[in-house]
Amino acid sequence: MKRLARYAAITGYAELCASLGTDPTPLLRGVGLEPAGLGLPDRWVPAIAIARLLERSAAATRCPDFGLRLVERRRFASLGPVSLVIREEPDVRSALKFLMRYQHMYNEALRMRLVEAEDVATIRVALELGEPADTRQTAELAMGVLHGLLRDFRGGRWQPLAVCFTHIAPEDISTHLETFGPMVKFDQEFTGIVLYTSDLDAPNVMSGPSIGPYARQFLDTLDARSEATPVTRVRELIELLLPTGRCSVEQVARSLGVDRRTVHRHLAGAGQNYTTVLNAVRVDLAEHLVAGRRYSLTEVSELLGFSSASNFSRWFSSEFGCSPRQWRVTYRTDPIVGAGDALV
Structure with missing residues (x-):
């Protein structure tokens, strides 16, 4: 069975192609994707198509670091409703575990596994596309996003012990050094990030009373989107929160960055209530x-x-x-x- 991923995985793709002097339309259609889909970030498509798109785009633009350049155009909100919940987790470990547990909510092909040994932890990253494919660009995109999330959780100056890739290094690794820092390594046994376990137990600096721009504007923009409504977004958050035992209307409202009355008002407008x-x-x-x-x-x-x-x-x-x-x-x-x- 084909694994699926959301169009949000390639947020900024068209803009990156344009900046490199390449028309994205034939590349998208060449792997069975429609350019109009880029405007529907929550729509699911085969993950293998995205992997092929990134490899072909790297070749067409003569840009071997295409996947990493795409990371720069990603937003925290590209994770969808998961981003609203992990922002509220109190420490890095709980945020990471939530991200790993619900990775199927944003990319069915992505597999992350946390391994701890004494004072060192390793987050191993794998891609299961359902069929053989070159995954260099997809792996670098996924690792760039993960590294960025960990940096957001820990604070802007945080650096891991190592960032590892199984593939060999490109001729020019300047983008990799800029993205990951000096500890990036290639031709390794696994793809993943190595860090101190103390980093996992550190407070999540994103957590707190302040509301990010995405959460603040979330409900106000739903009515203008054809595929997302207050009911569907509340449903998504309920599905995420049910196994945690924190599935109250107050928690859903907190994840959305609003108060419970706002949630009730939007649901009532759709003829629904929280219960x-x-x-x-x-x-x-x-x-x-x-x-x-x-x-x-x-x-x-x-x-x-x-x-x-x-x-x-x-x-x-x-x-x-x-x-x-x-x-x-x-x-x-x-x-x-x-x-x-x-x-x-």
């Missing part, structure tokens, strides 16, 4: 999670934000007319998950 949206998200998720085999039913209840498996079972029965276990038996096409199913 009905929360329940609708749970219904949609439960239908698929219960029928699938990835999680036990106890784990599903936790992912949906229920305080106990029994509460989840009662809610599920009222919504679907049968218990979660009966639903799984009826609609499952795969083997039983495990002992946790028997609890609900």
Whole structure:
């Protein structure tokens, strides 16, 4: 199955091509992407198409650091609703773990793994595109974004112990040195960032009462966007926050940078309220999670934000007319998950 990524992954692509004297249109269409899609950052496209686009663009522009140059045009808000939540995490570790846990919300092909040994931590980055492809440009784009996020979390002058790439160095590494600092290394065993574990436990300097420009303008601009509404954005945040146990309307409002009354006002304008949206998200998720085999039913209840498996079972029965276990038996096409199913 093809992994997907959002158009937001290539924010600034057309502008970069233009600055390098290249028409982006044939390059986009050559990999099956439409130029108009660049104006729809939340639309999903095959990640393999983006990887091919970046490689072809690097060749067409004779710019071997094309992916890194694209990083300069990315914004924190390019992560979508995830950016609103990680901004509020109290320390770097919790922000990073949230980013890793919900990486499928912005790029299904990206895989990040945190490995810690004594006082050193390594964030390993891999790309799973579903088929073989050159990923130099995509890897450098992903690493540039990750490095930028860590620098935002820690503060502008922060530097890692090392930034590693599996591919060999280009002839000119000046952009890499400018982006990552002097500790960039090539032809390494893995692609990733090495840092002190103390960096992970440091406070997230982005967290606090101040509201970033993206969050401040978020709801006010939703009505002008064809594919995003207050309801859809609140739904996205609810889905993100449910497993954390912090899925209150106050937390959603805080993530959006507004007060709860503003959230209620926007939802009411769409004929909704917070309770009905929360329940609708749970219904949609439960239908698929219960029928699938990835999680036990106890784990599903936790992912949906229920305080106990029994509460989840009662809610599920009222919504679907049968218990979660009966639903799984009826609609499952795969083997039983495990002992946790028997609890609900």
